[in-house]
Amino acid sequence: MKKQIYRRMLALAILIALLTSGAMLALRVRDGLHELSEQTSRQAAIAAAGYLAAADPDEALHAIGNSDTSRVTMISADGTVLYDSNADAATMENHSNRPEFEAARETGTGEGIRISSTLDELTCYVALRLPSGDVLRVANTTDLLVRSLIDTIPAMIVVIIIICLLSAFVSARLTEQLVRPINAIDPTKPLKTDVYDELTPLLRRLNAQNQQISLQIAALRRKQIEFDAITAGMDEGLILLDEHLSVLTCSRAARRLLDAPVAPGLPLDSFECDEAILHAAQIAQAGESTVYTLERAGNQLRLSFSPVHVDDGIRGVVMLVLDISSQYAAEQSRRMFTANVTHELKTPLTSVLGYAEMIRYGLAKPEDVPGFACRIHDEAARLLALVDDIMKLSRLDEGRGSLNFEDIDLYELAGSVCERMSDKAAKHQVRFAMHGAPCVIRGIPTMVDEVVTNLCDNAIKYNRPGGTVDIELKKTASGVTLRVANTGAAIPADSIPHIFERFYRADASRSHEVPGTGLGLSIVKHICEIHSAVISVTSESDNTVFTVQWPSDPGVMM
Known part of the structure; x- marks a missing residue:
């Protein structure tokens, strides 16, 4: 808990420092862009005034473009670039779709900040419409602003590092002061611990839980005694396995039926048992109930394995051992009965064949043939229905699991x-x-x-x-x-x-x-x-x- 409190306090302090630095940097960018826009507007106004006052406007335009570090562009009313101080006007595309050009043509003045397609840099544009209808545009890149921001980054990093170190120190001290009274709590006697008042409700709850746990332990002991008494009188064997297939408890009936020294604390594979039993337990451990039948000490046993689900996981396996010797004997008798009945069907079928052979080889009198045929048909239909019903019963008895x-x-x-x-x-x-x-x-x-x-x-x-x-x-x-x-x-x-x-x-x-x-x-x-x-x-x-x-x-x- 101490580490978690410390980490969260430190993370919060660092997050605040980073957010503050980011906000300051964003404000610096905003102010820089605003200053760049105002500077470009002033330069555009001066360039327009010089262009209009000059006796030869073209020479004045070239003089302005060559004397200023800003980029100067003259655009005709239809968007054709007439002059550009940084590029060949003849090779430049039509500028009628530029936002600042459209705004200047409509309102007289247009501004915009975007990536220049010519310079491939973030550029601030200001355009002014001249009386002739042409548009004079002045542009300044943001490289100075970027350099200014880059210059401030080392100082900001130093400040952030100092804040982080200071936050780590303060967080450690505060965490220690916060956790010290909690560590001093005696869980067995929480109300006798001297702590600050904010922990009093927690101490009262701990004391109530201690009392409840004591009552539950006593109840569990009584339940364990009752469980042992019940399982001791069961004819069925009961074995409880933990999540590692080690024996938690085993009834006397289970030891007797399995004829094995099963004892609590031992793994299932530590005593002599069939590999199939261990495999069935592993299947239940994976979450699927299964049943296994085996013969042990002359008895037919059925072992049922069921997973024990607790919350979202499997915490053990319940193994129930049943003596099904009587049911097995009854099943064997039933199968023998079905086999005997099927065998007995051969006798009437022999009679049917006898009538059929007599008719086939002409040994029957003509007047007896219809009667023989009727008997053959009736007996065959009855026997076929009998066989069909017997087979249905056999399938029902043997095919329920699938x-x-x-x-x-x-x-x-x-x-x-x-x-x-x-x-x-x-x-x-x-x-x-x-x-x-x-x-x-x-x-x-x-x-x-x-x-x-x-x-x-x-x-x-x-x-x-x-x-x-x-x-x-x-x-x-x-x-x-x-x-x-x-x-x-x-x-x-x-x-x-x-x-x-x-x-x-x-x-x-x-x-x-x-x-x-x-x-x-x-x-x-x-x-x-x-x-x-x-x-x-x-x-x-x-x-x-x-x-x-x-x-x-x-x-x-x-």
């Missing part, structure tokens, strides 16, 4: 689905009814279309002839609500908890009458989870309603 969300007008999309399914609705003698207004959500267009299509398709298939599929969209405080209602038979109450399970058919007696794979609502459920949307169903007599609550800004589930 999905891109964008703005979707749900009202416009629902209208497009209704238009696309209008023929099917007409075939089932069902009509669509839409209510609401444009509602924008964040989502994956193909998946959102799949949700609306599945819900509308079910509403048509399980409706009654002459029934209605009612689609309603409205904005809510938490997002957008989509309702798809149909007037078909109610879903049994004991089936509602299972309605979104894979291969579950609520009405087994109608499972053969109504085509489907039993995977449509499971796909809808998965898509809603990806979009952080909540789907629910209510069913009463002649009124089944599926409701999807879309959030305004969903997060992708991992």
Whole structure:
């Protein structure tokens, strides 16, 4: 602070000295130009009087030009140079556009200061109109003024140097006197320090801050104790890293799950860990959250790394260690289930091929061929739909991390689905009814279309002839609500908890009458989870309603 005060005081003094010198120099230039203009005016008046009084004006003009140090020029009324004491008049351009010439021709007298095109110097001009209409112009360059200014510059430099030295000395003394009482302040007991009265408010504030800091330190100690107690009881492991990836704190669960001697104060790479863990931590250190999965001591672990933002910088990394062994086992079972189902599809496909071969090689009776063909078509269509739905579920389970969300007008999309399914609705003698207004959500267009299509398709298939599929969209405080209602038979109450399970058919007696794979609502459920949307169903007599609550800004589930 002392250096800053000293530098600013010295800079202010030097700036004042420079501004004062510059102002004095500007005033000197102004006065010099004024004196030069008056001198040139006097010379012009004398030259004009001598020219007019002479018996031979041309000889008088040459005599004036040769006897005076000033430049003398005679210009005719049309601007032609008749005589110039410093140049050949025949080679000079027309002067009708010179400001002083134009002023003299109009008012009798003209003045101007500008760069001479002939001499290439700053020149003061005075022009007088003669009775004959010609204009006599006298010009003086500013070289004398410039030399005068140059002569004053050394003296001004000396004065500025003296002022700077004096300012440096005075600034140093004043700074020392100003800072001495401040340096004498005892920060732990500010009110007991003897300083000048202007610092009293500062001392009172320091004392208040000391008291507040003491209270905050005590509160932080209590929070640390609470934090240690909470993390000690957590099943999940928690590790806090500083900006250099050194361990600040580590819970017992983290040590147990990682099976490593993690201790506060040690860098992350000091204990045995995978290179991928260190790389993931470095990614979070750069400002991007990341997740890493590994197997340790027979357990499947998921490590989440998140940067800690403080003000405009990253001050550390939070590392959360989760035991996902059960989820991993469930995922493995799901994949095995999908593989087994796909494998089981080969059996009915073998039957389809058998019917086809019988027809192909003429082994089937002619009257049996239409029935065989119908069975082949129905079974192939059902199996193809089943395979397609299973693949959709597999893609939804495995491809969530790479999905891109964008703005979707749900009202416009629902209208497009209704238009696309209008023929099917007409075939089932069902009509669509839409209510609401444009509602924008964040989502994956193909998946959102799949949700609306599945819900509308079910509403048509399980409706009654002459029934209605009612689609309603409205904005809510938490997002957008989509309702798809149909007037078909109610879903049994004991089936509602299972309605979104894979291969579950609520009405087994109608499972053969109504085509489907039993995977449509499971796909809808998965898509809603990806979009952080909540789907629910209510069913009463002649009124089944599926409701999807879309959030305004969903997060992708991992």
